[in-house]
Amino acid sequence: MINEKIWHEKLHRHIGQYFSIDKILYQKKNKYHDIVIFQNSIMGRIMVIDDVLQTTEKDEFIYHEMLTHVPIFYHGFIKKVLIVGGGDGGILREICRHNSIENITMVEIDINVIELCKKFFPRHSNNAYKDPxxxxxxxxxxxxxxxxxxxxxxIISDSTDPIGCGNDLFLSEFYLHCKNHLFENGIFVGQNGIFFLQKNNINQSYKKLKKYFNDVSFYQATIPSYYGGAMMFSWGTDNMDLRKINATNLEQRIKNTQLSFNYYNSKIHISSFYLPEYIVNTLNKS
Structure with a gap:
């Protein structure tokens, strides 16, 4: 339980970040999660699950735009989407902006997360839960x-970190079944943490994904509320040509949707797959 005016993230043992608590809006533990929602003067409302920051009002758009639009625009013909996790509604909101998508399934272990985020983070979903x-x-x-x-x-795995029930979404078994439930040319992407502080977890994901997909990589985005460096997103597909689309054609795909974004654009999209050398070298040794 949080009783202080400062919240300290406990994802990493020896370092971490602090947020001042202006007001605690919700605090309760259920059979799946220990959930706290509080107000911060800079980042707005913040949701914490099991002592790990999950989302903030201020910068959520970076995470949700990158995890959604990168695979959608690289593929070009997405019709049917599965979201695993994502109860805050941000991924759902971005998917629903694509009129060409015909079917969306969201699998969330804790309905309480969905209901809480509808109440305390309504702009995350922006009424997307009403989409038919x-x-x-x-x-x-x-x-x-x-x-x-x-x-x-x-398939988008918008999971918590690989602790508790979130660990299931980083197992080799999970990746295998995701592979088996993708159409030809299908894409798997997932949240994979901060490389600088979670190198071993990301290396393990890379090894597991390489067993099942021909094209495995990571792409990144810098999100202020996640401590320790750029957030890594895993990428897996059997179609080696999807990431070969040139910048001009990618830009045209984006323009054809007539969508606007707060973070995502074609240059960010392409450059996000160019990783720092210390990450490349580590993955090459995996």
Whole structure:
């Protein structure tokens, strides 16, 4: 329970970040998560799950735009999407902006997260939960992907960090079933943490994904509220040509949608796959 005026993130043992608490808006532990929502004068409302920062009002758009639009525009013909996690609604909001997408399934283990974010973070979902294309399934993400008979063009794993029930979404078994439930040319992407502080986790994801996909990589975005450097997103597909689209054609795809963004653009998109040498060297040794 939080009783102080300062919240300290406990994801990393010896270092971390602090946020002042202007007001605690919600604080409760259920069978899945220990959830705290509080107000901060700079970042707005902040949601913390199991002592790890999940999302803020101020900079959520960076994370959600990059995890959504990079695979959608690289693919070019996404019709059916699976979101695993994502109960705050930000990924759903960005997907729903694409009129060409016909079917959206969201699998969230804790319906309480969805209801809390509708109440305390309404701009995250921006009424996307009312979209008729959406089907919500309350289930463990691993269990769903093991048992479903459906296939998808895009699977987005918007998970918590690999602790507690979130660990299931970083298992080799999860990646295998995601691969088996993608259509031809389908794409898997997922949140994969901060390389500088979570190198071992990201190396393990890379090794596991390489077992199942022909084209495996990571791309990145700098998100102020996540401590320790650039956020890494995993990428997996069997179509080696998807990432070969040139900048002109990519820009045309974006223009054809007539969408505008706060962070994402074609140059950010392409450059996000160019990783620092210390990351490249580490992955090459995996």
């Amino acid at each position: 294309r959406l089907k919500i399934v309350i289930d463990n993400g691993l269990n769903f992907i093991k048992t479903t008979k459906e296939k998808f063009d895009l």
